[in-house]
Amino acid sequence: MDQNDIVIITATFFLAGIVKGVTGMGLPTVAMGVLGAVLSPLTAATLLLVPSFVTNVWQLLTGPGFKPLLRRLWPMMAAVVVGTFVGSSLLAGGAAGRTTSALGLTLIAYAAYTLCAVPRRIPSSWQPVATPLVGFATGLVTGATGVFVIPAVPYLQALDLDKEELVQALGLSFTVSTIALALALGFQGALPAGNLVPSLLAVVPALIGMAAGQAIRQRISPSAFRRGFLICLLLLGCEMVLRPVFAG
Incomplete structure (x- = not known):
């Protein structure tokens, strides 16, 4: 990586940390969205692994009840792992155009x-079937694009979880997805050892960004910030989908 790449990576993880600090989520999505626009999605995904793991374990362990949550959601987490291994062949296959388009569609x-x-709320009678299906679908998207939010985040938001439980459930889902992605890419032989050091170093700007985001949250409306962030994400996704069309 040259100096420009290092500057881009540092700025991206600082920005992603700010988003996570303000909204409680978004670090992997922002990192993949921005880095996937300037680097290959596979490279972006490997750079994401360590910052995502550190920040989400932190989020997971600060919640009120890890064991009850794990007992409830373990079928989803197991299915995430399986789906990630199935979907990882696209990300690891080196088809940058298809992977970039898939990432754009996900965003x-x-x-x-x-x-x-x-x-909405998911009826409790549906959850035994819906939970593993959502986990498998999330794993497929994670393996193919490096983004872990669809459909896990909307599904978890539709369960009868209070605010603290939801934050911890998101941390659990993101942590498992990060570990599964690392294992799947390693299994595919697509985890470049040279990217692990930059990924480790990216933890620093991500944590600084999270601290800055938490400070910003006290001064602005989180909902307004989130709306602006999502509009930017929507535009970025459109650009990534259309890029192969204009390149062709």
């Missing part, structure tokens, strides 16, 4: 859903 779907969807 569009997440941003559009979050901006427009009406909050």
Whole structure:
């Protein structure tokens, strides 16, 4: 990596940390969205692994009840791992154009859903079937694009979880997705050892950004910030989908 790449990576993880500090999520999505626009999605995904793991374990362990949450959501987490291994062949295959388009579509779907969807609740009678299906679908998207938010985040938001439980559930889902992605890419032989050091160093700007985001949250409306962030994400996703068309 040259000096420009290092500057881009540092700035990206600082920005992603700010988003996570303000909204409680978004670090992997921002990192993949921005880095996936300037680097290959596979490179972006490997750079994401350590900062995502550190910040999400932190989020997971600060919640009120890890064990009850794990007992409830373990079928989803197990299915995430399976789906990630199945979907990882696309990300590891080196088809940059297809992977970039898939990543762009994922960003569009997440941003559009979050901006427009009406909050809903999943009936408890549906959850035994829906939970592993959502986990498997999330794993497929994670393995193919490096983004772990669809459909896990909307689904977890639709469960009967209080605010603290939801934050911890998101931390659990993101942590498992990060570990599964690392294992799947390693299994595919697509985890470049040279990217692990930059990924480790990216933890620093991510944590500084999180601290800055938490300070910003006290001064602005988190909902207004989130809306602006999602609109930017939507535009970025559109650019990534259209890029192969104009390149061709």
